[in-house]
Amino acid sequence: MKIKFLGGAEIVGKLGMLVENQGVNIMFEYGLRLIKKEPPEFPMPSPEVEGVFITHSHLDHSGAVPRLVQQFDCDVYCNDLTMDVASLLFFDSIKIAKAQGYDGILGYTDSDVKRTWQNYRSFTMGETLPIAGLEIVAHPAGHIPGAQMYEIKGHNTTLFTGDLHTENTRLTYGARPIQCDNLVIEATYAGRNHPPRPKTEALLVQRVREVVERGGTAIIPCFAVGRMQEVMLILKDLPYDMWVDGMGKTVNGYYTDHPDFLRNIKEFKAAKRRFNPVRTSSARDKAKRGQVIITTSGMLDGGPVLHYLEDQKDNAKSAVMLVGYQAENSNGRLLLDKGMVETPKGAFKVNCELMTFDLSAHADHDELLQFIEGCHPQKVVLMHSEHREELAQDLEGDYEVLMPMSGEDFEL
Ligand SMILES: [Zn+2]
Ligand SMILES: [Zn+2]
Helix, strand or coil: CEEEEEECCCCCCCCEEEEEECCEEEEECCCCECCCCCCCECCCCCCCCCEEECCCCCHHHHCCHHHHHHHHCCEEEECHHHHHHHHHHHHHHHHHHHHHCCHHHHCCCHHHHHHHHHCEEECCCCCEEEECCEEEEEEECCCCCCCEEEEEECCCEEEECCCCCCCCCCCCCCCCCCCCCEEEEECCECCCCCCCHHHHHHHHHHHHHHHHHCCCCEEEECCCCCHHHHHHHHHCCCCCCEEEECCHHHHHHHHHHCHHHCCCHHHHHHHHHHEEECCCHHHHHHHHCCCEEEECCCCCCCCCHHHHHHHHCCCCCCEEEECCCCCCCCHHHHHHHHCEEEECCEEEECCCEEEECCCCCCCEHHHHHHHHHHHCCCEEEEECCCCHHHHHHHHECCEEEECCCCCCEEEC
16 A cells, blocks of 8 residues: 655645555545635645545645545545535635635635535445445544544555544543554644643633633634534533634534534533524624623634624733634734734734633643554554654654655555
8 A cells, every 4th residue: 555645744734645555546634724814735736536535624634625526526535524514614715715815726616615515425433435445444533523533454454543632522532542553643742741631621611700700701712613612511501691603603503413423412502502602793792792702713813703802902801711722823823922913904902811721632742652552553654743753752662653754655
C-alpha cells in the first residue's frame, strides 16, 4: 500500500492522505486551511481517486472535498451527521470566500456541494466497506460527535485516526485503541498536556457565576461545531438568562436530528432548552441584555461575537471567556496580546476581563502515548502537528516512527 500526504502532515490544516493499492487510489480527508484575510489553502492536487473518506466535519479535514468530487466524480464516505455538518460548513465557506473575493480560489460552488451530496455514501462506525482491494472499518474517534477513525485492512492493518480524543467529554465517549500494524495518528498536542478536565469545567462555571453576580455579561466565543455544544452542556444548570448565537444553532439542530452520535441526547436536549437561540435582530438586542452569551466565531474573526464585544467593550464587569485555540493573526490572538479586536468598521479596545480555558477536544501528549501503546503498532506515522518531534522523542526505541513531509511517498 503506497501512501502520500498531499497536505497536513507537518501542519494543522489542509489534511489529505492519498492511499494507492492495486492501482486504485482512495483519499482520506481533503481539507482547507483558512487564515484570516488570506486566501484559502488546499492540499496538493490529487490524481484520480475512486472515493474519499472523511473522519469528521471540521474544515481542515473536509473543506476541499467538493473540489475532488467536481474533478473526479468520486464517492464520498462518512456518516450522516458528518455529512450534514460538513455541507453547512461548505456553504458557509462559499459565502465567506465570496465576501472576501476568494470564490475563484475556493474553486467550488453550491452546485458542487449538491453533487457531493449525490455522491455521498453513508458509512458509519461499526460498518465495513470493500474498496481498492482493501477493507475499511469505521470506529469512534472521540473528538466531536460523529468523528470516526478508519481501520484499513490489506496485507497488514493500518489505523488512520483523523482528530482523536481519548477522554470522555460531555458530548462524546473517548476513543479506544484498535490493534494495528501501522498507526497514522494526529499529534496536534504533542509536547503539551491539558489540565484535568473536571477542574477546568468547574473553573469555567465558577468564573461565569462571578461575572454574572457582579452584574456583567459572560461572552463566550466558540467554534460552531463541537465546542459550542460542549460549553452549553457545562453551563446548563446555571440559573441565568443564557443565549446562543451564530451558526452553532444549526449544528445544535443536527445534533438532535442524529441522537445516536451523542453520548447523552437527553442532557443535550436539556441544555438546548436552557439557551435562547438568537434568530432575529430584536432577539439579539435581548441577548445583549442577557447574562451569558455563547456565540461564533471562535477566533473572533467574524460572526455575531463582534456585535456583543462592541456592545460590552467598555463594561469592565463583563468578561470574554476564550475556550478554544486562538491562531496566530486571529482576532482572538490580537485580543490576548493587545486587548483589542479588528472589525470591518475599524479596530476597538475591549476593556472586559479576559479569561482562557483549555477545553480541547484533542488527546494530549500523555493520552497520545497511552493510545499508541494500546494499539501495539510496529510503525507510528505522526501527522496533523507542528510539534510532532516532541512526541517522536518519547516513541523512538519502542516503535518505528515516521514523520513524512507532505508530498513524500512511503509504503505501509
Ligand atoms: Zn477536528
Ligand atoms: Zn483537525
